[in-house]
Amino acid sequence: MKTSYGKAVHAERLKLRRSPVWLAFIALPMISAFFGTFNYLNNIELLKSEWLSLWTQHSLFLCYFFMPSLIGTYCSYLWRLEHTRHNWNSFLTSPIPLSALYFGKLTHAVWMTVLGNLWIFFLYYICGRLSGLNSPFPKEAVSWFLFGTVGAVAICSVQLFLSLIIRSFAIPIGIAMAGGIFGLLVTNKGMGLRYPYSLYSMGMRANNPNLALDASAHLVNSLTYVFIFTALSILWLRKHEISAN
Amino acid sequence: MITLQMEYRKIKRKKIGLTMCAMMSIQFAWLLWASKNPSEKELLQGWLYNLHTQPLLCAIMMPTVISVLASRLADIEHKGNTYKQLKTLRTAGALYHAKVLCGFLFILAMTVADYLFLLALGYGHGYVGNPDLKAYLLSFVLQTACCLSLYLLQLDLSLLFFNQMIPLVVGLCGSMLGVILMYLKTYSFLPWGGFLSSAIVMMDWNPATRIVTYYYRDFSSVELFALCMIAVWIVLFYTAGRILFTRKEG
Numbered sequence: 001m002k003t004s005y006g007k008a009v010h011a012e013r014l015k016l017r018r019s020p021v022w023l024a025f026i027a028l029p030m031i032s033a034f035f036g037t038f039n040y041l042n043n044i045e046l047l048k049s050e051w052l053s054l055w056t057q058h059s060l061f062l063c064y065f066f067m068p069s070l071i072g073t074y075c076s077y078l079w080r081l082e083h084t085r086h087n088w089n090s091f092l093t094s095p096i097p098l099s100a101l102y103f104g105k106l107t108h109a110v111w112m113t114v115l116g117n118l119w120i121f122f123l124y125y126i127c128g129r130l131s132g133l134n135s136p137f138p139k140e141a142v143s144w145f146l147f148g149t150v151g152a153v154a155i156c157s158v159q160l161f162l163s164l165i166i167r168s169f170a171i172p173i174g175i176a177m178a179g180g181i182f183g184l185l186v187t188n189k190g191m192g193l194r195y196p197y198s199l200y201s202m203g204m205r206a207n208n209p210n211l212a213l214d215a216s217a218h219l220v221n222s223l224t225y226v227f228i229f230t231a232l233s234i235l236w237l238r239k240h241e242i243s244a245n
Numbered sequence: 246m247i248t249l250q251m252e253y254r255k256i257k258r259k260k261i262g263l264t265m266c267a268m269m270s271i272q273f274a275w276l277l278w279a280s281k282n283p284s285e286k287e288l289l290q291g292w293l294y295n296l297h298t299q300p301l302l303c304a305i306m307m308p309t310v311i312s313v314l315a316s317r318l319a320d321i322e323h324k325g326n327t328y329k330q331l332k333t334l335r336t337a338g339a340l341y342h343a344k345v346l347c348g349f350l351f352i353l354a355m356t357v358a359d360y361l362f363l364l365a366l367g368y369g370h371g372y373v374g375n376p377d378l379k380a381y382l383l384s385f386v387l388q389t390a391c392c393l394s395l396y397l398l399q400l401d402l403s404l405l406f407f408n409q410m411i412p413l414v415v416g417l418c419g420s421m422l423g424v425i426l427m428y429l430k431t432y433s434f435l436p437w438g439g440f441l442s443s444a445i446v447m448m449d450w451n452p453a454t455r456i457v458t459y460y461y462r463d464f465s466s467v468e469l470f471a472l473c474m475i476a477v478w479i480v481l482f483y484t485a486g487r488i489l490f491t492r493k494e495g
Binding site for chain 2: 171
């Protein structure tokens with residue numbers, strides 16, 4: 001017997017079936033990995049820290065600018081069907097609690113982000129080996145992955161909220177791009193941990209693998225953002241009169 | 246003209262102008278941040294620095310900004326499923342022209358705002374001397390052309406695909422390519438590398454003295470060819486878009 005949450009996750013899976021949304025999560029990290037490795041090999045006499053240097057080349061732009069936008073694209077896609085035609089009526093009247101419906105979407109967004117992150121690290125490993133790095137794979141990568149994923153969940157919750165309240169498919173993606181760029185400025189000011197779009201790049205230690213991350217602050221802030229934007233989304237679904245298009 | 250007016254009526258209250266303003270303001274904030282507290286040497290080269298930085302920022306931001314613009318202009322027909330109805334009122338070619346022109350006017354407004362901001366930034370910081378207006382005008386024309394080529398590509402994709410995720414992901418990948426191409430060469434034949442090819446100021450960094458010097462670019466024949474590719478892309482995307490849109494069913 002499936003719970004409401006299980007049914008919502010299953011329904012989302014059906015909506016996403018045969019849709020090539022995952023291709024974006026494959027393509028963008030590949031571009032970054034290919035050119036990052038190329039750049040690393042071209043400047044190998046300057047970049048002496050082997051795996052760590054390669055990581056900076058792979059992650060810098062991807063984590064700051066493009067992963068937030070990619071997550072934004074996926075979240076927009078998750079609400080796209082509801083924003084089309086009269087689908088809000090069937091969504092809001094389905095015999096499943098609205099919170100379960102929301103968590104079904106959040107689960108898929110997080111799942112795709114985790115897969116995307118795994119793909120980034122897989123490419124990092126393969127490119128490192130192909131570049132002739134014979135030293136052991138850095139153990140710190142586990143921490144980068146875990147904290148990066150937690151930061152990405154915060155972005156997922158923010159973007160899901162934005163895509164819920166904004167009917168346009170494209171605008172939340174533009175906001176994510178702007179948020180990522182603004183995150184670079186905020187991180188540069190030393191306030192990256194307070195800003196949702198910087199949590200991912202800081203967790204991934206993009207451009208600075210030796211960064212001493214305040215792990216507890218990162219976790220607390222990420223979870224706070226997840227909690228706030230999840231609550232806001234569910235509240236919006238419950239209280240707001242969403243008109244069908 | 247009527248078809249163009251119709252386009253503007255369709256986008257009324259869609260706040261496309263506001264969206265573009267918000268995205269451009271991020272670019273302005275970036276420029277402001279990148280040029281803060283200039284040293285004396287930087288004040289001397291400030292006007293050249295502006296012309297060097299502008300195409301690089303555009304290479305990162307514009308593909309995504311333009312994909313958002315094109316998607317917003319095209320998705321109203323997808324949502325309402327009104328293509329067939331519109332084609333009974335106006336010819337497909339006129340509809341396509343109206344969309345191109347409507348988007349081009351947005352691009353023109355954004356580019357004008359961009360260059361006015363550059364001038365304001367220069368005078369605000371107190372850069373030495375006055376800007377070389379011919380160089381600024383040339384840079385403005387080239388940037389507008391690059392944006393137009395990308396807009397035509399994005400418009401074609403947004404009109405052809407019901408699922409707007411595809412054109413927007415292409416825009417994102419284009420931004421990514423733009424960033425990466427910056428590290429590889431000073432020109433590119435790809436549509437997203439047009440901003441690099443059209444940069445009229447280059448930078449020379451001396452690793453020993455750590456001094457940066459900006460200078461006007463002396464275009465080689467390959468670089469000129471890359472520059473010409475912008476015009477080729479415009480013609481190609483326009484022709485392909487018009488043919489495909491005319492033949493599009495529903």
